[in-house]
Amino acid sequence: PSEPVNSDQEEEEVKDVHTPGAHTITLLCEQLGLDPKQTLKAMLYTVILPDGNRTLLFAMIRGDKNISINKLTAYVDSKFKGASFRKAETEEIVSSFGEVAGFCGPIGVPEGVHMVADKSLVDGKNFVVGGNRPDYHRTGCCWGRDFMPDVADLLLFEELMPCPENGTPLTAVQLRKICSIESYRSDMRGEPALTSRDREGEHKWPYRWKAEVSLESLILSFYEKKEKRINDAIFNDK
Structure with missing residues (x-):
């Protein structure tokens, strides 16, 4: 795991800095001479709850990284x-933050806005963040002192x-799915119950399973020649 950002530095005081037109990480870094990892990238989403109510979700990650929508969905x-979400519309952002598109930050977030941060921000110090004004x-800006939202793995x-x-x-x-296996109880599928009796004579619902095998994928896998490499770590962004 990487070290927290600026972990070797003393905590600085929070200061407002005029950054005209710096509404992206690239423009901000050019203007202040920063490494992108010293910045905080903020994304705003609207969460639509099962009862129809809505809340803003303030998701943040280190400025040199991007948020995985799959992980954010999880x-x-x-x-x-039971909720769904989408990118917040301009009107929704303005109603909570005001006219601050491109300048949203974690200090002074309006009440009712839910915040979550990627693990890359934990224990970091002296971030440059949006000032919540144009x-x-x-x-x-320091983790723990100035902001401490929920933490999740959001890295793409x-x-x-x-x-x-x-x-x-x-x-x-590219990975090819060869086989999928599903197990379930027959009484949970809306099907006629398949039951059996145990040693005490009581009815039980046995677990069933089914497997689907793609013969095309299986045959192709036999003919593909791939170099076998050690030290590979197979994962995705889900």
């Missing part, structure tokens, strides 16, 4: 049961990023 599913950012893995297991550059590969 977080929303676990935090807001053309301003804040420097010296991209090609050439260092592998989290062994540090080698990541490459994209």
Whole structure:
């Protein structure tokens, strides 16, 4: 795991800095001479709850990284049961933050906005973050002192990023599904119940399973010649 950002530095005071027109990470870094990892990238989403109510979700990650929608979906599913989400519309952002598109930050977030941060921000110091007003950012923002939202793995893995297991550059590969297996209880499928009796004579619902095998994928896998590499770590961004 990488070290927290600026872990070797003393905590600085939070200061407002005028950054006219710096509404992207690239423009901000050019203007202030920063490494993108010293910045905080903020994304706003609207969570639509099962009862029809809505809440803003403020998701953040290190400025040199991107958020995985698959991982964010998993977080929303676990935090807001039965909810869906989408990118927040301009009117929704304005109603909570005001006219601050491109300058949203974690300090002074309006009440009712739910915040979640990627693990890359944990224990980091002296981030440069949005100032929650047009053309301003804040420097010296520290985890724990100035903001401490929920934490989740939100990182989108991209090609050439260092592998989290062994540090080698990541490459994209295509995986072919050969077989899928599903197990279930017959009484949970809306089917006529298949039952049996145990030693005590009581009715029980046995577990059943089914498997689907793609013969085309299986045959192709026999003929594909792939170099067998050690130290590979197979994972995805889900």
